[in-house]
Amino acid sequence: MLEPRIRSLALCVFHHQGKILVNVFDDPVTQRTLCRPLGGGIEFGERGSAAIAREIEEELGQSISDVRLLGTLESLFTYAGAPGHEIVQVFDARFDDASLYQQPWLEGRESNGNPFRAKWCDSADFDSIGPLVPEGLQAMLRDLSLLG
Template identity: 70%
Template sequence: MSEPRIRALALCVFHHHGKILVNQFHDAVEARTLFRPIGGGIEFGERGVDAIAREVKEELGLSISDIRLIGTLESIFTYAGKPGHEIVFVYDARFDDAEVYEKPWLEGHESDGAAFQATWRFGSSFNAGSQLVPEGLSELLGWVQK
């Protein structure tokens, strides 16, 4: 078993007409559906802003610009029965291809090759049964009062 560690993560919310772009995950252990913006781990020596541009290119094959940091969250959680701890840099950005915003979903691939569909969702679509993660993201986006 590997040593527990804190993971640095960069995520991008991509605002569009009151929606954000998210990837859906299912936690079979806790029987819950989770939604998380596009992004991934920050590599050693890499800045968060560079990590999010790389992750979007790797996962969606798309380039982005106007990247801006909107906040930082600390997330301590359990997923699939395993504890996790992340420091999450949350960005907003713009896709260089404006046609992306007209699509109901985007096809993507995780680093392990697994395919996924990222969808545009309103903040009101998230609840206890279909939760937006990391914890605190809804508050950061102004969707929930602290």
């Protein structure tokens, strides 16, 4: 069994017209549907802003600009039956290809090669699909007037 550790994570919301871009997925143990912005782990020696640019290039094959830190969250959770602890830097940025904002979803690939479909969602979508994670993110975005 792996030693428990705190993971440093960078996520990007790409807010646009009251919506943000999220990956919708199910917890394999609870079958609960969750919504999470795109991003991933920050590597040793890498700044969070560089991590988000790298992750978006790896996952979507897209370049981004105007990366800005919105805030930081601490997340304690259980996923796939295992406890997790993350320090999450939450970013906003712009896709260099503006046409991406007009598409209902974007095709992507996880680091393990599994395909996923990221979609644009607003607050009402999280009420019907499943919660936005990490915990506290929806309140942060609402407080910043980025999500209704």
